[in-house]
Amino acid sequence: MKKLYVHPLPVRIWHWINASSVVSLILTGVQIRYVGLIDVMSLELAVSLHNWIGFLLLGNFFLWLSFYLFSGKIGTYHPELSPKKYYAEAWRQVRYYGWGIFRGAPNPHHISPGNKFNPLQKVSYQIIMLLVLPAQIVTGVLLWDVERFSSTVTLLGGVRVVDTVHVLIFIFFAGFLFIHVYLATLGHTASAHIKAMFTGYEETDDEPGAAEPERDTKEARPLVVAPMVSTQLH
């Protein structure tokens, strides 16, 4: 088991501030949206908290952006420009998540400090961090002071349009949280990736089959591979 330093300190700080901000924004957002149905706190308090945390998230986003733009780690978010290569790698990852992982196959993506995301993660985070989150921040700021930004709001189709976009993205983030947490438990132990987000070190095992038990007699030896690709014999 090797340890690789994959998550630098600024990224870890950003990640946990971002995570707690998003959860708090979802909770206060639900309270604002369903006032009367849910009364955990007053509407005024929910709106005030939502605004403050929203600006914290905005500032945190610019910290993240500055880190990636100016630290030499910008390649982490660079796109794969060859569709053929991208789909070949993404397909292997899909096969792993949909099939191989349940049969103990090794992860086709080998994590490294310069290549920490698998092809599916890479595209997801490119879209989320540089398209979806900025859209949520912009619509949030517009809704924070509709009068001040009335011309922009009108240009975008009015408050209802901006509000709808904001709520749709909020629903997306609420759903994404579950997927994100589930995928975070798919390391070599359920807590390995989560621990790595505190320590910075990911543990990798590049020796498939190393955990297989030794066998004592030739007669007891199993087939190397199953007769059919889809069947595993022991």
Next chain:
Amino acid sequence: MQALAKVLVVDDDAVVGRSFDRVLTDKGYDVSTAMNGQEALNKFAGGHHDVVFTDIKMPGMNGIEVAQRIKQSSPRTPVVVVTGYGTPTAEAEAAAIGVSEFLHKPLLPETIEEIMDRLMRKPEVEEKEAEAATAAEEKTASRGLGRTLKNIGLFFAAPFIGLAYFIAFPFIGLGMLLWHGVTALRHRSATK
């Protein structure tokens, strides 16, 4: 994956050879098998092989000796030891010879494909690493504004390119499923 890369599988159990053949032929590899060490060395001497998989416990010459003799005659050829009796001593011997992988049975088809993909990629990866090192040197020599702008441009273009990939993915995925289905059907009718 390189098409028609040649793989030699050495195992006294014919079923093992056939299983490797089935998995790797589907993936475009040219698989030949040998039932013992001497036959393996003859086949290896008779034609170029890109990768060799060998069992350890075989009548006559054992797999470690096979691996050693192959590495002596062709140091750059990756040799993978596959065994049901992996002792630390055997593993240490194999490592000293310079085998690429030491695997324990049973193996999943996916594991074999993965190993092959990795081994066939290795020269490519080494080449890329060398290119990356050269690029890094060039970068330190001339940290041009152009490169910075290109990096920033790629960074901000990434979500749009990613979105295009994402939108096209279901269609590409369905196409790949179809292709896999047709390949499996063809293989099935060919084996009947």
